[in-house]
Amino acid sequence: MRGFVLHTQLVKDEDLVVTILTKNKIERLYRFYGARHSTINLGFLIDFEIEHNAHFKRLRHVMQIGFGFLGDIEKMLIWQDFIRILYKHLFDVEEIDEFYFMLLMDIIANFHRDPKRVLIESYVKLLKFEGRLSEFECFVCEKKIQNHVNLVRGFLCACDKCIQTQGFDICKIQTLFAQEKTILLDNAEIDRLYKILMLGI
Numbered sequence: 511m512r513g514f515v516l517h518t519q520l521v522k523d524e525d526l527v528v529t530i531l532t533k534n535k536i537e538r539l540y541r542f543y544g545a546r547h548s549t550i551n552l553g554f555l556i557d558f559e560i561e562h563n564a565h566f567k568r569l570r571h572v573m574q575i576g577f578g579f580l581g582d583i584e585k586m587l588i589w590q591d592f593i594r595i596l597y598k599h600l601f602d603v604e605e606i607d608e609f610y611f612m613l614l615m616d617i618i619a620n621f622h623r624d625p626k627r628v629l630i631e632s633y634v635k636l637l638k639f640e641g642r643l644s645e646f647e648c649f650v651c652e653k654k655i656q657n658h659v660n661l662v663r664g665f666l667c668a669c670d671k672c673i674q675t676q677g678f679d680i681c682k683i684q685t686l687f688a689q690e691k692t693i694l695l696d697n698a699e700i701d702r703l704y705k706i707l708m709l710g711i
């Protein structure tokens with residue numbers, strides 16, 4: 511079985527509960543301490559087996575699958591920050607659509623390009639998949655937004671009267687939402703969008 515490590519929690523000194531996103535399920539597996547075990551880090555893609563016991567499911571035979579930016583600390587930290595907010599978003603989920611696993615596979619394949627842009631574009635895909643992508647109507651007063659749009663957590667749109675932020679040119683955000691492309695946005699705008707994304711999925 512193959513999956514992404516969404517979370518690890520230390521229990522009883524050295525044992526771990528490892529949360530893993532696979533194609534169709536989020537597994538919560540127990541790993542007993544053993545000096546011979548390889549380390550399991552957040553965001554790693556692993557091959558593994560599950561051993562079913564009476565009281566819990568045990569994680570066994572873990573093998574790490576390499577990907578391009580594993581040795582790049584800066585990219586790895588950005589990746590792990592995204593995994594943290596994804597874990598919070600999927601906290602209660604057990605059965606899951608393969609969309610999420612495929613999205614992460616897609617992200618790691620493209621991450622070398624520009625991590626923040628790839629995450630922002632992927633987040634728009636996620637919002638579309640979950641039917642949560644904002645229309646260009648203010649979420650406070652429900653008026654149609656023109657020219658200048660303010661974005662808050664979840665990329666919800668607001669008008670200038672209701673929420674005052676630096677905001678964005680609406681054409682740029684319309685292109686982002688319609689085409690899942692950040693081409694019209696400059697790096698300073700990408701940084702601002704990325705900060706909004708990090709508020710939570």
Ligand SMILES: [Zn+2]
Binds near residue numbers: 669670671673
């Ligand atoms: Zn408004």
